[in-house]
Amino acid sequence: MSNENIIKICDKPLSISVYAVKDKSLHMHDAGMLEIIFCLTGTVKFSYAYEEFTLNAGEYVSVDRDAYYLHSDGYNMCASFYVDLMAFEEKYPNIKYQMFVCEGCRQTTMEYPTIYHDRLRGKLITLLKIILEGNAAENAERIGNITSSVVDLFVSHFDIVLFHSGKIEMNRDILARCQQIYAYLGKRFWEKVTLDDLASHLGLSGSYLSEFMLKWSIGFRRMLSYIRANRSEWFLINTDKTIVEISEECGFSDPQYYYKAFKEWYKCTPRQFRQKYVRHLDDSMVYYEPRVVRSIVDDLMVEHYINMFEE
Incomplete structure (x- = not known):
């Protein structure tokens, strides 16, 4: 993972980047790194494992070991969350070798949305909201706790074991x-x-x-x-x-x-x-300071919790 345009959040195992996509060149992460790509507005094409599907505003996808690239022909804004899984090795000794599949979007072969997709979306929006408030240092413990709960969700509900079995839950x-x-x-x-x-x-x-x-x-x-x-x-x-x-x-x-x-x-x-x-090695990305998406995140938060209330 390149450190360019990626912002480390305090001393926590979390980093973020905010960007607009035209073409994001081929990326692969080392074992122990989880990236969650969140489309904040517009649409983005996401390709991995020889599949391609569209992320719409409010949708997200996770990627760990797989090679992937992004493309878009229109206006969009995205945020990537980078979680250092090795920080959780004491709690989850096998986490370096675990693989995850979380396709929080309509174009997926798995059941969507589930209560766990909604829960994860809420946590991601909340993390962005706290970080964009500009007082991350004061909220470091809160950010750390939410990041830890995101990892818990992945281990319990988005492990590739569940994906291969077609389940969203399994006896612990x-x-x-x-x-x-x-x-x-x-x-x-x-x-x-x-x-x-x-x-x-x-x-x-x-x-x-x-x-x-x-x-x-x-x-x-x-x-x-x-x-x-x-x-x-x-x-x-x-x-x-x-x-x-x-x-x-x-x-x-x-x-x-x-x-x-x-x-x-x-x-x-x-x-x-x-x-x-x-052949997908060209990179046409524009990176932004996270604060530029503050109003977009506020709108996503309102929409997310209205949907939760209605359900």
Whole structure:
């Protein structure tokens, strides 16, 4: 993440930027960083994972490891929240390896809006409101608490486990077990990992674990193939390695298996993905001091709470 045009909020694990989009060049975050892109007014095209959809005013989307870019042909104003997840590692030991999907917009395959989308929108608007008041230092503890509650929402309701299972809620112990599994595989995705290795690590039998993963997630093989395909994004974007070399780097047994897995999850081939994303390197952004969106945020806050009252 570039520090240019990004404002750190006190000593908290939160930074923001306010900008207008024409073209935002290709971005990828390191593990442990979560960005939430909030469209304040106008419309913005958001592209990641070979998908593209429109963010309208009041809508938002999260992005962590995935490569993405933004585009707009009209007037817009956006704010990005950057949350340093590693500040919450003591509370959530596996957070570096967790992945999140939160598409707070109408163009999504998941149920929207849910009570958790509305809750998150309210927290984001409140954070902006407090910061724009110009006394962030006096409200540092409050900002820290709201940021922490945003992370809690992501861990409990926007983990990729829930996205893959098509749920918005899950028993806390079951979700925690699934998150343990993702973390174990995320740490070892390039190795030859077996179901028995994972079962031994968790102190479970292989048969029980296999049934558990099929019931509550997407099964051992598909989960591992997803993690490997997702990690391959970095190599496709940031290196000149061949598809065969990337396949080996990410732990696939052969390039055909990599090709099949990538196409399942991204609806395109690795080569098509590389060709689409690496060409989006032009950057036409205008960054602003956050105070310029104060009236827009006030209007969003009023609209948000009117909608909550009516419901």
